[in-house]
Amino acid sequence: MGTVVVDAAAKKEANGSLADLNPTVVFVLGGPGSGKGTQCANVVQHFGYTHLSAGDLLRAEIKSGSENGTMISNMIKEGKIVPSEVTIKLLQQAMLESGNDKFLIDGFPRNEENRAAFEAVTKIEPSFVLFFDCSEEEMERRLLGRNQGREDDNIETIRKRFNVFLESSLPVIEYYNSKGKVRKIDAGRPVEEVYESVKAIFAPKNEKAD
Numbered sequence: 271m272g273t274v275v276v277d278a279a280a281k282k283e284a285n286g287s288l289a290d291l292n293p294t295v296v297f298v299l300g301g302p303g304s305g306k307g308t309q310c311a312n313v314v315q316h317f318g319y320t321h322l323s324a325g326d327l328l329r330a331e332i333k334s335g336s337e338n339g340t341m342i343s344n345m346i347k348e349g350k351i352v353p354s355e356v357t358i359k360l361l362q363q364a365m366l367e368s369g370n371d372k373f374l375i376d377g378f379p380r381n382e383e384n385r386a387a388f389e390a391v392t393k394i395e396p397s398f399v400l401f402f403d404c405s406e407e408e409m410e411r412r413l414l415g416r417n418q419g420r421e422d423d424n425i426e427t428i429r430k431r432f433n434v435f436l437e438s439s440l441p442v443i444e445y446y447n448s449k450g451k452v453r454k455i456d457a458g459r460p461v462e463e464v465y466e467s468v469k470a471i472f473a474p475k476n477e478k479a480d
């Protein structure tokens with residue numbers, strides 16, 4: 271399954287099945303280090319979603335030895351956003367393989383191209399968009415302390431990623447905000463406090479979720 275060259279027939283088939291699935295999708299957005307992955311893990315435990323991190327899928331694709339691996343790796347090291355075609359195919363495959371119909375899509379869409387292409391290809395509209403709002407100082411501190419051996423968690427690439435976030439990702443959040451879909455969370459607080467706010471968004475009112 272290593273290939274990422276988009277095969278038209280396979281793409282059509284994947285789309286057909288995804289449309290049949292009519293999945294519930296929540297986009298989880300926020301700057302690098304804002305805590306998207308950390309909070310998604312909490313939501314998965316309590317609310318039955320499948321967590322799909324676009325960055326994790328791209329890193330797995332590099333490791334798998336795919337023919338696009340070098341291109342993806344170079345783009346990630348530069349803090350750049352990989353062409354939508356590649357990322358959307360990985361997301362579609364992961365959704366179909368999961369056996370679930372509720373997804374947290376973390377770190378996607380990261381630019382207007384991602385957003386428009388996903389909508390055009392999958393016809394999926396997110397139920398809402400979680401936006402983790404965090405200061406650059408705090409995000410930088412967290413990224414430098416993340417210790418996951420990531421090639422992009424160095425100060426030079428971090429600065430580039432912050433610029434890409436401001437220039438390309440924030441406009442996507444503004445787009446969804448204009449549609450009333452953004453649920454903004456103060457992500458600069460401790461993990462447990464942030465999760466309290468996240469939980470309140472997912473938990474049906476008057477019901478308890480632990």
Ligand SMILES: Nc1ncnc2c1ncn2[C@@H]1O[C@H](COP(=O)(O)OP(=O)(O)O)[C@@H](O)[C@H]1O
Pocket residue numbers: 300301302303304305306307308309412413415416417457458459460461462464
């Ligand atoms: N609320 C928080 N307070 C302090 N550290 C956090 C918080 N949320 C996440 N972290 C830590 O910050 C780093 C980045 O978090 P992560 O969830 O990977 O963010 P993202 O996916 O948005 O880049 C990790 O080392 C994580 O343990």
Ligand SMILES: Nc1ccn([C@H]2C[C@H](O)[C@@H](COP(=O)(O)OP(=O)(O)O)O2)c(=O)n1
Pocket residue numbers: 300301302303306307323324325326328345346349350351352353357376377378379380384422431
């Ligand atoms: N939609 C996406 C998501 C991530 N990427 C690439 C570019 C990003 O800088 C890296 C890392 O993304 P990831 O979401 O794992 O990073 P953070 O968790 O926000 O720190 O992956 C992409 O090209 N397109």
Ligand SMILES: [Mg+2]
Pocket residue numbers: 306307323325377
């Ligand atoms: Mg992450």
